[in-house]
Amino acid sequence: MPLSTNRALWSIMTIDQVTAPAESSDYVGARVRKHNGAAYLTGRVTYSADISLPNMAHAAIVRSPLAHARIVKIDTTVALAQPSVLAVLSGADAAKTSGPIPYLLDPAGLGGHSADVRCLAVDKVTYVGQPVVAVVASTPADAAAAARLIEVDYDELTPIFDAEAAMAEDAPLIYPDWHTNVMFAGTFGDDTFEETARSAPHLLHGELRIQRTTPSPMETRTYLADWNERAQQLNWYGTTQNPHPQRWVLATALGLTERQIHVVAPSAGGAFGLKMHGHPEEVLVSVLSQIVQRPVKWVESRSECLLAGGREQVHRFAVAYGDDGRVHALRDQMIADHGAVAAGAGWGMSFVAANSFPSGYDIQQCRVEYSIVVTNKPPSVGMKPFGKDAPVLVLERVMDLVAEATGLDPGVVRARNWIREDQFPYTTSAGLVIDSGNYHGLLTQALDRFGYQRRRDEQQVARSEGRCIGIGLGFEMLPEIADIPGSFVTAYDSATVRVDPSGQVTALTGVTSPGGGNDTAIAQIVADRIGVAPSDVAVVQGDTALCPYGTGNLSSRGIVVGGGAAALAADDVALKLRTIAAAMLEADLARVELRDGFARITTDHERAIPLAAVAHGAYTLGYILAAEMDAPLESTRVYKMPNVQQVPDAKGRLSTYTTFSNALHVCVVDVDTETGRVDILDHFCVHDCGTMINPLFVEGQLQGGVVMGIGAALSEEIRYDDRGAIRTDAFKRYLMPRAIDIPHLRIGHQVTRSPFSSLGAKGAGESGFAAAQASIVNAVNDALRPFKVGLNVLPLTPPRVLAAIREATRTAGAVG
């Protein structure tokens, strides 16, 4: 190829700067700030509720005031007569044009039960708050006012609000054709507990009651559907974590083809699992838009948002252990109160809870027997960390109870039971294959940096002064990035990286961001490979018309699979850019690198060409510069985790999770024994999620998770009245932690790479919650040891703590 001709051709293009700056940088691993932060800081980010379409109407929903009832009659005449009301829709009306909402994961397909879930209840309601009638009007206020004018007659049925009561022989049945209220039941691990326990030196039993809590992102759910009758096309904007699967849900329920539907998920104001697909209103707004032939928007109120909940479980466990603190066998019997049936992910959390026993402990004799039960509470929804918190809480209590019984330090007991570094990859009793870890390393770092021994000494002094100080450990092991057969929970995702002729870089991903930093982290990954700054990379997510197919966000998958795919695609594009640049620079490909917006010679940075010139060359001079290479500068790639095992092993087990992050938390609390108030004095954690693309974002996820865990340990609790109506319908009554409730959180890192993920990274999006919750529960119990009380009902509110202290004092008084 005549090189001189090449040079002549590309040198006529306008180039402002031909010398690259001397500095070069690697962004992966750096604490890079949010790449699009300025838009957030100036109020220019568009969330779902910020979208207004011309001629847009608004929906309001009449919800069931009863927990269990037949719908007898719906009178909409007065509402329909209101001047601005456009339509009133009942469940029977909706059923004419929409079918059942498809399940995220159908329990019936796995041997359990499911029911027909509709966008509006058709003939029966199963929880207070279930959508029954929808109203569309020109303004939200008119819709809300008209909704009050709708009269629904119900024939009340006996409701049931307690999962254990629902399992009784004579319990009223919520879905009579099941002949049971147990939606799903099963076991993990061998049934060898009794046998092992007989020969074990010691046995202990315990119980834990975990309350219902709720994700409650600051942005409530919002859906806006715009049906175009002429084009037979549905444009749907909304708070969904999973735009492509959402499209399938809408197509299935509405009887449309997926290509008739365009789903856009604008910037999300937090999700935490709530915004996974399967909510009735997703379909409802679409049906309404088809009926009124106008765009229809529904913005969930906070009180509606607080109906969502989950995590409510009772665990009864038995532990066989030795004097050395080694646990020989564990049995956990778990009953999960799911609430009514829904099409979303909620029930899966309880399944994952059972599957994730026995956390990161080497207890091969671990038996879990679980029942997921329906009641007349609102359905469970997905919530981070998706059930994995329950085994963490149980195991962390078990370790402390064993420590107390043996007189060993809680750290020692954990160290004796953890999976050792040389045992990885490790197959748990439930079949999960844990990739890697160094749990003992977490302990060493945590105890050293926390000053554990000194704190224990201080605790003794405090006790002698009548202060009630407690120290608690909490270890979490979080299976992440799942691939569940038959669902859109996948351990693969796709990305397109594109450099346009003017040299602008765009990454389009199948993963989405619930609000954390995965878009910026993906920009970092791409930036390193293309040799630009992360702020020069536009990341496009959440649009089914623009982005390659993907699952969106769940199971902490954004970086590992979304980033992994973006890395592959960026590598492809980088190779093309380097090939073109090599020709332009008349250099060997191996000597050309992309840095700081230039293609340059590795050994001579003065010889550099701006990326824009290279890109332009790639599009316009392809035959001359690289005849064997195809423009455009674009690649779409998929990254798929290699370590999913969906063929049952000899024991019939699957391994559906692919990375396993972990952490150890230490927490110090001060309990006011006169009021039961718990103050957190200090909280420290060491966290390991393998390679960190951006430690700032890892810490951000962790800090948010810790505070959510603190809330779940101490204050957050969804409560109902005796007829099943929610009492915690506002932030005045559902108490999420505020800044003053929280101590300074200290974080240490340990990096144990995932041997399976291309980046060495593990999922980090759900970190913090489980270990924080467990460490606080342990710390409060540790504080109350002098009273010889065990607190096992969550959350540990002042009344509960005080009642336990008073009961213990009374009992001690009676004995002594």
Add this chain to the structure above:
Amino acid sequence: MIPSTFAYEMPHSAGEAVDLMRADPLRARLLSGGTWVVPEMNRGESRPGLVVDLRRAGLSEIRAEADRIVVGATCTYATILKSTIVARQVPLLALMARAVTGGQQIHNQGTIGGSVCAALPHSDAPAAVTALAARAVIAGADGERRIAASAMFAGPGQTALEPGEVLTALEFPARTGFGHGYYKLKGFEGSWPIATAAAMVAIDSDGRCSAVALAMGGVAATPMSVDLTDVLGDRPDDDEVLARAGQRAAETLDAPWSDIFASDDYRAAVAPTVARRALKRAIDDARRATASHDGGPR
């Protein structure tokens, strides 16, 4: 968006407000800071036909008169905290205002009169104005009347205000020589208080308690005054004496309040502690004042 329609008026005096409501007082709703009334309307729980917004009614002045300090009903917590008159002469009011949660925004928006009229069992102001022996100044169609603030609280969410009446101010008797203490128990920042206690204690030069007032909020449906005149005596900060004071609070509490945050049992259990802690603060404050003013407490 508020689901009902309503007329909106912003009168320039209390008299004008009374006149506006005269035609149909039962359909009118007074609006002060809005922190309680606006969300109630937004949820459709209150559907007044007329909203009378008092923000420009000239009721946000704080002034000292010969024997009293007058605090306008629409004074916000922020106004109260900025007032040197309050700081000097009704410091307990400032202690209460400082303890109000919800951020500076709520300090800027919530008003003392609004809180008194909302008469929520667990809110801060009612017990504090009760302890301070305030009088409520009420304007109505028949002119002005004054009642003891404690008589304002008829029950949870209920006051002695007649339809069409406006609370225009709270008057606090000018008193000196007291130490002040406010204690609030809540589990978490976002919660309403579970129990509050507002205390005033005067200590004479011999260290004896010469006067005491204690009122508790949150523990009962209405603010509860606790008579401690015969309890504190010579050694007010003795642990046993304080314990007896707490015991008196428990004895006074015959119908403990119960809500989502705490049962009646819990409130009964913590009432003595809350009372004691507020008293201790008031006594410490009185002693500090005695020490710093060389026998001339504030």
Add this chain to the structure above:
Amino acid sequence: MTAQQAKLTIILNGAHRSAEVDPRMLLAEALRESFGVTGVKTGCATGDCGACTIAVDGSIVKSCLLLAAGADGADITTIEGLAQAGELSEIQQAFWSEYAFQCGFCLSGMLFAARDLISRNVAAGDEDIRKAISGNLCRCTGYENIVSAIRKVIEAQPS
């Protein structure tokens, strides 16, 4: 049923603006829907989450607790008006560099709470900072980095 529109005139981020509003609107809603400043967020409409915090006549308020009708003539600043001539303020910069926001939904309210504290108390310690943002809820950050960002601005103030 539909209410008659009323004209609302305000100074919004330094500019005189008028719009027709539905008198049933809360101020937060009127700003978002009639004046187009969607940087104002509503997270609860009960005055608890603080996402709708703005400055009215120099004081920070939760705009979901105010009727739009009562705001006639008010001087209002929203997040859209915090940057001057395209330059982010020190507080905005600190929130960015300290990663004091994730999803950004609470950000507007937090910025106003932070700005207000810094204007009131140049010597605020961590406890004061935490108290000052306790009228605002955040579900993503755990508040840690918000506190650091505000501390950073306070420490940079000339003493």
